[in-house]
Every structure is written in C-alpha cells, then in structure tokens.
Amino acid sequence: MAQEESQLVRGGSFMFHPAGTLPQATPEENSEEALAIAEAARDFVNGEILPRDEEIDHLDLELTRDLLAKAGDLGILGMEIPEAYGGLDLDKKTALLVLEQMAKQASFSTSYTAHTSIGTMPIVYFGSPEQKAKYLPKLATGEWCAAYALTEAGSGSDALGAKATAVLQDGHWVLNGTKAWITNAGFADVFVIFAKINGSHLSAFIVEKTDPGISTGAEEKKMGIKGSSTRTVILENCTIPEDRLLGGKGKGARIALGILNVGRFKLGASSVGAGKRVLEYTLRYAQERTQFGKPLNAFGLIQQKLANMAMRIFVGEAMSFRTIGYLDEALARTSWERETGGADKMKAIDEYAMEASMSKVWGSEALFATADDAVQSFGGAGFSAEYPPEKIYRDCRINRIFEGTNEINRLLIAQTFLKRCSGVDGLPLAAAASEPLDLPKDDLLRTVALSKARALKVIALAQGLHGPKILDNQEAAARIANMLLEIYAMEAAVVRAQKMAAAGHRWSALALDLATAYAQEAWNRVQAEARMLAAELASDTVLDALVADLLAMQAPAPVALSAVRQRIAQALVEQGRYPISAV
Numbered sequence: 298m299a300q301e302e303s304q305l306v307r308g309g310s311f312m313f314h315p316a317g318t319l320p321q322a323t324p325e326e327n328s329e330e331a332l333a334i335a336e337a338a339r340d341f342v343n344g345e346i347l348p349r350d351e352e353i354d355h356l357d358l359e360l361t362r363d364l365l366a367k368a369g370d371l372g373i374l375g376m377e378i379p380e381a382y383g384g385l386d387l388d389k390k391t392a393l394l395v396l397e398q399m400a401k402q403a404s405f406s407t408s409y410t411a412h413t414s415i416g417t418m419p420i421v422y423f424g425s426p427e428q429k430a431k432y433l434p435k436l437a438t439g440e441w442c443a444a445y446a447l448t449e450a451g452s453g454s455d456a457l458g459a460k461a462t463a464v465l466q467d468g469h470w471v472l473n474g475t476k477a478w479i480t481n482a483g484f485a486d487v488f489v490i491f492a493k494i495n496g497s498h499l500s501a502f503i504v505e506k507t508d509p510g511i512s513t514g515a516e517e518k519k520m521g522i523k524g525s526s527t528r529t530v531i532l533e534n535c536t537i538p539e540d541r542l543l544g545g546k547g548k549g550a551r552i553a554l555g556i557l558n559v560g561r562f563k564l565g566a567s568s569v570g571a572g573k574r575v576l577e578y579t580l581r582y583a584q585e586r587t588q589f590g591k592p593l594n595a596f597g598l599i600q601q602k603l604a605n606m607a608m609r610i611f612v613g614e615a616m617s618f619r620t621i622g623y624l625d626e627a628l629a630r631t632s633w634e635r636e637t638g639g640a641d642k643m644k645a646i647d648e649y650a651m652e653a654s655m656s657k658v659w660g661s662e663a664l665f666a667t668a669d670d671a672v673q674s675f676g677g678a679g680f681s682a683e684y685p686p687e688k689i690y691r692d693c694r695i696n697r698i699f700e701g702t703n704e705i706n707r708l709l710i711a712q713t714f715l716k717r718c719s720g721v722d723g724l725p726l727a728a729a730a731s732e733p734l735d736l737p738k739d740d741l742l743r744t745v746a747l748s749k750a751r752a753l754k755v756i757a758l759a760q761g762l763h764g765p766k767i768l769d770n771q772e773a774a775a776r777i778a779n780m781l782l783e784i785y786a787m788e789a790a791v792v793r794a795q796k797m798a799a800a801g802h803r804w805s806a807l808a809l810d811l812a813t814a815y816a817q818e819a820w821n822r823v824q825a826e827a828r829m830l831a832a833e834l835a836s837d838t839v840l841d842a843l844v845a846d847l848l849a850m851q852a853p854a855p856v857a858l859s860a861v862r863q864r865i866a867q868a869l870v871e872q873g874r875y876p877i878s879a880v
C-alpha cells in the first residue's frame with residue numbers, strides 16, 4: 298500500500314517535475330463504456346433539454362424535475378453512487394464527460410450538478426449505511442431531488458461562520474436559522490443542511506422537505522441561470538430524528554469543504570462544455586453575416602476570437618482531464634468494501650484541492666472570456682436578447698461566484714501551495730528554484746520549463762523573504778495563484794497536443810497550434826506576474842537586482858500568433874464546429 302501510494306502524483310507537485318514528464322490523462326483516451334454513456338447524455342441533452350430551453354428558463358420547475366427523473370432513467374444521476382445503493386459507481390472521468398454535455402443548458406446543468414454533486418455526495422461519502430440505504434437509491438433514480446444548504450446571509454465566503462443552530466431535545470434535533478441562495482430549494486425533497494450544535498460544533502444534517510419546521514422563501518430574481526431554483530431555506534424549530542446527523546458531531550467543516558472540492562472540479566469541466574456550444578453558434582453567425590462584402594469569419598480580428606474560443610476549450614479540457622486522471626487514479630486505490638471507504642475517497646479528493654481550485658478559476662474565467670468574445674463577434678446582435686450570446690453572458694457569470702468565489706479560490710491555491718512547500722515532507726521549493734536550468738529542446742516543453750523556472754524563482758523569493766506572511770498581501774497571493782494555474786493549464790495543453798501528435802491523431806496539427814497559441818500567451822502572463830510579484834517583495838534597492846535577475850533568464854522564442862490563429866480559424870470554419878471532441 299505504502300509503495301502504491303508513493304506512485305501517486307502529489308497535489309501541487311507538477312511544479313517540480315520536468316516539463317511534460319508526469320503521467321496525464323487526456324480526453325482522447327476514453328473507455329468504450331465512458332463514450333457510450335457520454336453519447337447517451339449528448340442525445341438526451343440534444344433531444345430533451347435544448348428543445349425546451351425557453352420553458353426551463355421560465356422557471357418551469359415541474360419540467361426540470363421531470364427531466365431530472367428522465368436523467369435518472371438513463372442512469373446519469375447515479376454515476377457516482379455505489380452499486381450497492383442503486384448507482385453505477387463509475388469513475389469521475391465518465392461523470393465529467395456527461396457534465397460537459399449537460400453544460401449546454403446552464404440552468405438545467407446547475408440543477409443537475411446541485412442534485413448529483415453537492416446535494417448527493419455528502420451522503421455518499423459521509424452517510425451511515427442506514428442513511429445511504431434510505432436516500433441514495435431514490436436520489437439515483439431522481440424520485441427524490443437533493444440540495445446543499447451551507448450559505449447564510451451573513452456567511453458566504455466565510456462559509457464556516459454559520460449561525461444556524463441545532464439542539465438535541467428528547468431524541469430529536471431541533472434546527473433554527475435561515476440558509477441563503479440554495480439551489481434546487483424550490484423542489485428538493487432532501488436537504489443537507491449545516492448548523493452548529495449548541496452554537497459551536499458545525500455539523501451536517503439530512504432534512505426532508507416534509508419534516509416539521511422547514512420552509513422555503515420566494516425564488517430569487519437572478520441575472521442568469523433563471524431556470525434554476527434559488528431560494529432561502531427557513532428552519533423554525535425544524536425537528537428531525539436524532540439519526541439524521543450526517544458524519545458525526547462537529548464534522549460539518551470536513552463535509553462542507555470536502556464536498557466543495559468535488560464541485561470545483563466539476564465546474565471547470567462544465568465550463569468547457571458550455572464553451573463548445575458558444576463556439577458553435579458563433580461560427581455559424583460569423584459564416585452567415587457579411588460586412589464589406591465578406592463573411593465575418595474572413596476578418597483577422599474575428600478569426601482571432603474564434604481561435605481563442607477553441608484554444609480555451611482545448612486547454613480547459615486538457616486541464617480537467619489531467620486533474621480527473623489524478624483523482625481517478627487515487628480513488629481506484631480506495632474501496633467501498635472498507636468501512637472507511639467514504640472517508641478514504643474524500644481524503645483522495647482532498648489531495649487535489651489545489652488542482653480543483655485551479656480548474657474552477659481557470660474554467661470559469663475562460664468561459665466568461667468566450668462568452669464575451671461571442672457577444673463581440675455578434676456586434677449589436679450580441680447585445681440583443683433575441684440572439685444566444687446575451688444569455689450565455691448572463692448565465693456563466695455565476696461560475697466565478699459560487700463553489701467559492703474566484704478570489705477565495707485564488708487565496709486557497711497560493712495558501713495550499715506554500716503550505717505544501719513547507720515542513721519536512723514539503724515540496725522542494727527553495728532547492729528547485731536554485732537548480733541550474735536543464736531546458737528541453739522541444740519549443741513547447743521549453744516554454745513550460747521556463748515558465749516553471751521563473752515562477753519558482755519568484756515564489757521562492759517571496760517565501761524566503763516573507764514566509765507565510767506573504768499571503769497577508771492578497772494581491773501577491775493572487776499573483777502566485779495566477780502563475781500556478783497558467784502553468785498547470787499550459788503544461789496540460791502541451792502534453793495533450795504532443796500525445797495526439799505521437800498517436801497520429803487526425804487533429805494533431807490543429808492541437809499543436811492550439812497548444813502553441815496558449816503556451817505563448819500564458820508565458821507572457823507568467824512573466825508579467827513574476828515581475829509584479831517581485832515588485833511586491835523587496836525595497837527599491839533590492840528590487841532592481843531581483844528584476845534584473847528574472848529578466849536575465851532565458852525566454853522562449855517568440856511565435857507569430859496571427860498565422861497560428863488563422864490556421865486554427867480556418868479549420869474551425871471548414872468543420873463548422875470544434876472538431877476535436879470525442880463525443
């Protein structure tokens with residue numbers, strides 16, 4: 298066991314391995330079974346969800362419930378539920394492929410994810426055998442729907458500062474308080490609710506909608522995802538049996554934060570799926586609309602946008618699969634057969650908390666940039682509710698806010714990385730930063746290696762000069778996070794493209810162009826962040842030397858990106874879609 302564990306990729310360790318040498322899962326390597334399920338999900342979304350887009354967005358909750366039940370019939374509500382409780386117990390990669398499809402309709406995708414992920418997973422990982430037997434089979438079929446209630450009006454980012462209370466009285470828990478912004482609240486049958494026992498031990502409870510003392514407020518009037526239900530959940534002497542405590546007294550923080558990690562992986566993946574749909578309709582519009590006697594797609598600045606959209610899809614997918622590969626590998630070494638199966642699985646997921654946050658931040662911002670490119674490519678029509686970009690622009694804005702805001706996730710990324718670089722078993726930050734550069738010959742890998750070297754140098758300086766106190770400067774912490782996530786994404790894209798080339802994949806030339814475009818741009822951002830972080834670290838006199846030292850390092854050869862992007866856009870226009878997808 299100890300030997301097996303030593304072979305797992307450690308969270309955050311990607312910065313310390315030579316560029317391109319870590320094993321990496323890619324979207325090109327799916328099992329037949331995973332592809333068949335993803336295709337079934339695609340047909341379900343195209344046949345049942347997208348034609349009812351408007352009804353869903355008019356908050357037809359009965360329809361959403363019916364569609365969730367249909368998803369249950371297909372088996373895609375129970376993919377991550379153990380077989381013993383009516384699920385399929387599939388790997389996370391399959392769940393990710395399905396989620397990419399669901400993401401084509403943002404409101405339904407939000408309801409689906411709140412149910413299958415943050416609503417159901419606390420019971421999967423922390424439920425007693427009796428709780429699992431009672432709830433999971435019904436959640437797997439969609440007979441019951443779930444919600445996760447952590448946030449309160451006074452505690453959002455400060456998620457553990459909940460004021461809701463739980464008191465044990467005569468063999469029953471009595472809950473009081475109000476939860477805010479709860480997805481699926483309008484139709485959920487089962488709520489995982491966080492409250493403090495005797496005002497101090499944050500704990501999780503399973504509350505059913507028919508329990509006395511629970512009610513919900515009015516639907517929130519939102520900017521986007523208008524078809525998803527979001528309400529307050531009000532607990533007024535809500536009385537539930539003693540055995541509804543989930544995971545034990547005081548386990549609330551463990552459950553709340555662990556489950557959020559799962560949600561973050563998934564949000565990164567769903568951003569990719571939504572991006573594909575945006576690119577599809579933007580390609581169509583850029584072909585149909587003419588100006589100056591030419592279709593929009595003949596203009597270099599529209600081609601740039603189309604190419605960037607495809608680049609974000611390619612990189613986002615590479616990044617999601619990279620992370621999910623690590624995760625599946627770690628989860629495969631746990632077993633539901635063991636009494637500690639749920640806790641072991643949660644621990645395996647925790648290892649990649651930093652990668653989960655990176656996927657969430659990167660994916661949500663990439664999708665927002667893509668939606669913005671779509672609005673701009675449509676011109677005035679992009680500003681009109683009659684055309685699709687206006688909706689995606691509103692719908693995807695929430696991704697930067699929920700599952701931990703991107704500010705909180707950036708702070709977590711920097712904090713986790715520096716923590717992992719301290720202590721006896723820590724990742725070797727100081728040593729790696731002072732190692733002589735051994736650069737690969739390949740241009741793309743060289744860009745990754747130089748980015749790592751530059752980031753490690755400046756982060757090691759930050760750690761050396763200020764220790765963990767550097768995190769008190771939140772802008773500096775965000776710069777550390779930005780470098781890490783750019784490098785993680787860049788390396789994922791480069792490895793994916795090179796694997797495709799080595800396998801003779803039909804789209805390998807396109808993939809290499811996509812990876813090249815991203816690596817060049819990401820390198821420039823890493824370099825800028827490194828310089829600005831250096832400026833945060835030292836007094837004027839030391840600063841000049843620091844910046845000079847950073848600049849003295851080699852840089853990758855510049856690439857004329859307009860030609861690269863023109864080739865990408867041409868392939869997209871010829872195909873009329875993003876052509877690399879497995880499904």
Ligand SMILES: Cc1cc2nc3c(=O)[nH]c(=O)nc-3n(C[C@H](O)[C@H](O)[C@H](O)COP(=O)(O)OP(=O)(O)OC[C@H]3O[C@@H](n4cnc5c(N)ncnc54)[C@H](O)[C@@H]3O)c2cc1C
Binds near residue numbers: 450519699701702704
């Ligand atoms: C549509 C929707 C659905 C949701 N669904 C659910 C759900 O199903 N279950 C659930 O429990 N919650 C849910 N939420 C709540 C969501 O998770 C919170 O809104 C989110 O965590 C942010 O909390 P807040 O709104 O209180 O913002 P605040 O915490 O007040 O943050 C406001 C701003 O300050 C920043 N900020 C806060 N603290 C810090 C800090 N320490 N350092 C730097 N910046 C900081 C934030 O990044 C943000 O920019 C949902 C929210 C929405 C809008």
